[in-house]
Amino acid sequence: MRALVATLFALFAALAVWSFAVAPAHGWAMPENVATLGTSVDELFGKIQWIVGAFFVLTVGGLAWIVWRSAQGGGGARSALASHTKLEVLWTVVPGAILVWLALVQIAPWEAMKFSSSIPRSADGKPKPPLCEVWASQFDWRALYPGADGRCGTGDDLHSPYELVVPVNEPVVLALHSRDVIHSFFVPSFRLKQDILPGRETLVWFECTKPGTYDLLCAELCGWGHYKMAGSVRALPRAEYEQFLERKTRELSSNGMEDTK
Ligand SMILES: [Cu+2]
Structure with a gap:
């Protein structure tokens, strides 16, 4: 035995x-x-x-x-x-x-x-400003890009639910926020995970090296629907990223509502 x-x-x-x-x-x-x-x-x-x-x-x-x-x-x-x-x-x-x-x-x-101190710097030597705000809430993700006024939280913000779109081959800084409880921003393909605390802005940065669409997950048990809190990160060449912003701006001005696609 x-x-x-x-x-x-x-x-x-x-x-x-x-x-x-x-x-x-x-x-x-x-x-x-x-x-x-x-x-x-x-x-x-x-x-x-x-x-x-x-x-x-x-x-x-x-x-x-x-x-x-x-x-x-x-x-x-x-x-x-x-x-x-x-x-x-x-x-x-x-x-x-x-x-x-x-x-x-x-x-x-x-x-x-x-x-x-490791946040990438712009040409003027100052820390690079966030590309957009990423808002986590039970149980979804929403990226908020500044409109023509260059600020988030105003009427011309461009909303991208469930999908974060970023330019490839350049450092990207994000401002993470939570509307309710603690969430965790997790992109396995970037080896990047960061807790998001309500009432507090958390900066995070990465540089994606390959165009494509990657999983965005919540890595903090945040409630009954945690399992379905999934989105994606789409990395595009700079020109296509600009086109994405232009399309979002057109949609906003044509119907006064954000695209929910
Ligand atoms: Cu969660």
């Missing part, structure tokens, strides 16, 4: 490692990264995955070996480990050191992504 348990443990570890190894080829892993900052996030993720994977194999492999030995009638391994101070120090210090190392190597990507 113990031999069977040991074999199952070893098989479980092998299956887990295999699933991680083949995940990218089968589309089980994260979607393709299409943002400049996503590269550093993927590198960090890869490092953590290797470390966790190695310790997983080591732990489950060791467990399987101990159970196997025990099944063969040898209890030596168990008693040898029972009060092995050096070993205990080792498996405390090594993970501790790895955690400190991870805390250090994540500082640079975090700073580039989250620090207000």
Whole structure:
């Protein structure tokens, strides 16, 4: 029976490692990264995955070996480990050191992504103003582009429900807002996730490197309809982005209502 348990443990570890190894080829892993900052996030993720994977194999492999030995009638391994101070120090210090190392190597990507001082700057040296406001509410997304007056919250705002449209290959700053509870702006293809707190403007930035349409999700459990709080981000070349704004402006002036398509 113990031999069977040991074999199952070893098989479980092998299956887990295999699933991680083949995940990218089968589309089980994260979607393709299409943002400049996503590269550093993927590198960090890869490092953590290797470390966790190695310790997983080591732990489950060791467990399987101990159970196997025990099944063969040898209890030596168990008693040898029972009060092995050096070993205990080792498996405390090594993970501790790895955690400190991870805390250090994540500082640079975090700073580039989250620090207000890292918001891209315009030609005049000032922080780039937000392209638009993104309003989250139970349970939808709405992008609000400034009209001719250059400000949001006025009558000529251009509304884009469920779809955020941005220019590709240039830094985009967004002003995130919530109308009700805490939501989280999550674009997996950009490796970008940011909580949005009601009553507070949160700036976030990214640069998309590939035209296309990407999922926009809420990553904070915000109520019964959280599961359906999905939208999209459409990244367009600058000329097509301008055309989108022109079309929105025409629609607003022709019928006095925003396009809800
Ligand atoms: Cu939600």
